[in-house]
Amino acid sequence: MISRIGRAVRSLCRTIAPALLLAAAMMVAGGSARAENACPPAAIAVATTPVPMQYVAKLEAHLDKMTRLDQSDAEIVLFGDSLVEGWPAGMAPFDRFKVVNLGIGGDATQNALWRLQQYQPNALAPRYVIMTLGTNNLGAGDPPCGIAEGVRRTLDGLHALWPSAEIVFIAIPPRGDYLDFRDEDRRAANDEIQRSIAERPFTKYVNVDAVISCDFAGNIGFFDRLVGWLFPPAWRCGNYRADAIHFNANGYATLGAVLGGKATN
Numbered sequence: 515m516i517s518r519i520g521r522a523v524r525s526l527c528r529t530i531a532p533a534l535l536l537a538a539a540m541m542v543a544g545g546s547a548r549a550e551n552a553c554p555p556a557a558i559a560v561a562t563t564p565v566p567m568q569y570v571a572k573l574e575a576h577l578d579k580m581t582r583l584d585q586s587d588a589e590i591v592l593f594g595d596s597l598v599e600g601w602p603a604g605m606a607p608f609d610r611f612k613v614v615n616l617g618i619g620g621d622a623t624q625n626a627l628w629r630l631q632q633y634q635p636n637a638l639a640p641r642y643v644i645m646t647l648g649t650n651n652l653g654a655g656d657p658p659c660g661i662a663e664g665v666r667r668t669l670d671g672l673h674a675l676w677p678s679a680e681i682v683f684i685a686i687p688p689r690g691d692y693l694d695f696r697d698e699d700r701r702a703a704n705d706e707i708q709r710s711i712a713e714r715p716f717t718k719y720v721n722v723d724a725v726i727s728c729d730f731a732g733n734i735g736f737f738d739r740l741v742g743w744l745f746p747p748a749w750r751c752g753n754y755r756a757d758a759i760h761f762n763a764n765g766y767a768t769l770g771a772v773l774g775g776k777a778t779n
Contacts, residue, residue, distance in 0.1 A: 557660030564628035588614035607774035623664025646684035662706035688731040691746035
């Protein structure tokens with residue numbers, strides 16, 4: 515009787531073992547595939563391959579800004595896309611510092627990386643670098659992982675160029691009439707960027723979602739949807755221009771108040 519039970523157990527083991535091994539192999543393969551596919555190679559390539567801006571006017575603006583660098587004794591560098599380029603000169607908290615604005619409208623991470631290559635070497639030695647970048651990648655449909663990697667490499671490029679500067683990254687802000695354009699992806703990109711900044715002591719991360727969106731970001735309710743066709747949240751907030759992407763003077767004053775307490779005190 516015992517021998518028959520033993521033979522049955524051995525037979526069952528021979529039957530089950532291959533299935534268990536196959537299942538384990540599939541789990542390992544699946545895990546490896548997920549690791550390999552964590553971010554599509556194309557997304558990394560697009561966001562991190564340095565490319566000049568593809569508009570003559572933008573390239574001319576970049577070349578014009580370059581001519582001023584070696585003569586500048588700026589204490590603060592503003593770097594990034596149109597959200598930086600549009601920052602009014604002399605507005606607090608920058609009114610206490612000498613500032614050079616290197617923002618270029620339309621810049622994506624790959625354009626910013628190309629521009630950093632052109633700046634080396636130069637005589638500028640800023641105390642602070644204020645950057646926001648990534649909204650144009652978001653608008654182009656890039657996945658969060660690619661955007662985050664592009665921003666990470668830009669931050670590292672800024673540090674390599676100006677190693678004594680403290681870098682402040684303003685998280686990619688909400689945009690769109692309802693301040694929810696690709697919001698899940700935007701937040702995911704910001705989360706990845708924040709985690710990487712935690713490993714970079716030369717950089718501060720500043721999230722302005724609540725203040726710049728007047729607390730609408732992530733809190734759009736039924737009433738907001740109901741009246742949004744006439745009074746969209748971005749318009750009701752008062753920090754955005756009509757395109758619901760760029761900031762108006764009040765928006766920049768709001769950002770300045772945040773930075774005044776976090777970056778340049």
